[in-house]
Amino acid sequence: MNQSGDFVDVLLSLQGSERLSENDMIAVLWEMIFRGTDTVTILVEWILARMTLHPDIQSKVQVEIDRIVGQSRTMTESDVSKMIYLPAVIKEVLRLHPPGPLLSWARLAITDTTIDGYQVPAGTTAMVNMWAITRDADVWADPLMFKPERFLNEAHSDMDFSVLGSDMRLAPFGSGRRSCPGKTLGLTTVTYWVATLLHEFKFGPSSNVDLSEVLKLSCEMAHPLKVKIRSRRAPKTN
Numbered sequence: 001m002n003q004s005g006d007f008v009d010v011l012l013s014l015q016g017s018e019r020l021s022e023n024d025m026i027a028v029l030w031e032m033i034f035r036g037t038d039t040v041t042i043l044v045e046w047i048l049a050r051m052t053l054h055p056d057i058q059s060k061v062q063v064e065i066d067r068i069v070g071q072s073r074t075m076t077e078s079d080v081s082k083m084i085y086l087p088a089v090i091k092e093v094l095r096l097h098p099p100g101p102l103l104s105w106a107r108l109a110i111t112d113t114t115i116d117g118y119q120v121p122a123g124t125t126a127m128v129n130m131w132a133i134t135r136d137a138d139v140w141a142d143p144l145m146f147k148p149e150r151f152l153n154e155a156h157s158d159m160d161f162s163v164l165g166s167d168m169r170l171a172p173f174g175s176g177r178r179s180c181p182g183k184t185l186g187l188t189t190v191t192y193w194v195a196t197l198l199h200e201f202k203f204g205p206s207s208n209v210d211l212s213e214v215l216k217l218s219c220e221m222a223h224p225l226k227v228k229i230r231s232r233r234a235p236k237t238n
């Protein structure tokens with residue numbers, strides 16, 4: 001495959017036992033579009049809503065970005081890996097506004113089983129309510145407060161955990177065999193785009209930021225975010 005090939009080229013280049021039927025290729029591509037576009041867009045919108053609502057936190061992110069990137073050039077993907085505060089902000093948004101609040105798909109118990117003392121008969125359909133776990137006062141201090149610092153508190157090192165499925169306090173991509181296969185791509189894409197937008201622009205409200213939710217395919221803002229943006233980077237003089 002040549003260097004400029006894309007994901008479809010990779011699928012078409014698979015040979016032997018790895019080769020997929022045309023129907024399977026269509027299914028893989030359809031899943032990527034169906035599951036991977038609205039989640040990413042909606043998460044970016046929630047993050048920008050929170051940045052608009054909390055200008056002090058927006059400024060802290062921009063201070064971090066300016067320290068790493070400066071004002072004279074554009075953001076690159078390698079800059080993002082040096083950030084500490086922005087990932088904490090994104091974790092806090094995933095906690096309060098997970099695009100997949102019910103871990104999406106139901107699980108079917110195929111045998112009688114017991115979970116945490118509860119008997120679950122075979123044939124039971126179960127869903128994990130991540131939305132409720134991330135707002136549970138037994139799990140989180142001040143659960144309704146937007147506080148990215150909670151993930152950076154050195155006195156609570158147990159808060160420095162991955163959100164990719166190893167800790168059920170916050171598993172916005174699910175956990176286990178059926179967790180989101182696009183989680184790393186999704187998180188990397190969102191972090192890069194938000195970093196780029198906050199590097200280039202300052203976000204302010206153009207009307208009341210309403211955090212009401214509506215559950216469609218993903219959990220969206222019921223009233224789409226409207227903002228005023230102002231360019232932050234000085235135009236090039238030479």
Ligand code: HEM
Nearest residue numbers: 031032035036039100103104105172173174178180182186
């Ligand atoms: C920030 C962005 C994303 C979030 C928050 C997210 C969240 C989720 C969640 C909660 C699930 C269900 C896990 C479960 O039921 O336990 C899921 C499944 C899935 N996601 Fe994502 N996702 C994101 C991005 C993506 C991307 C970029 C792709 C593909 C390129 C993708 C493809 C899928 C697929 C195919 C499934 C179904 C997996 C299965 O049923 O085995 N997602 N996602």
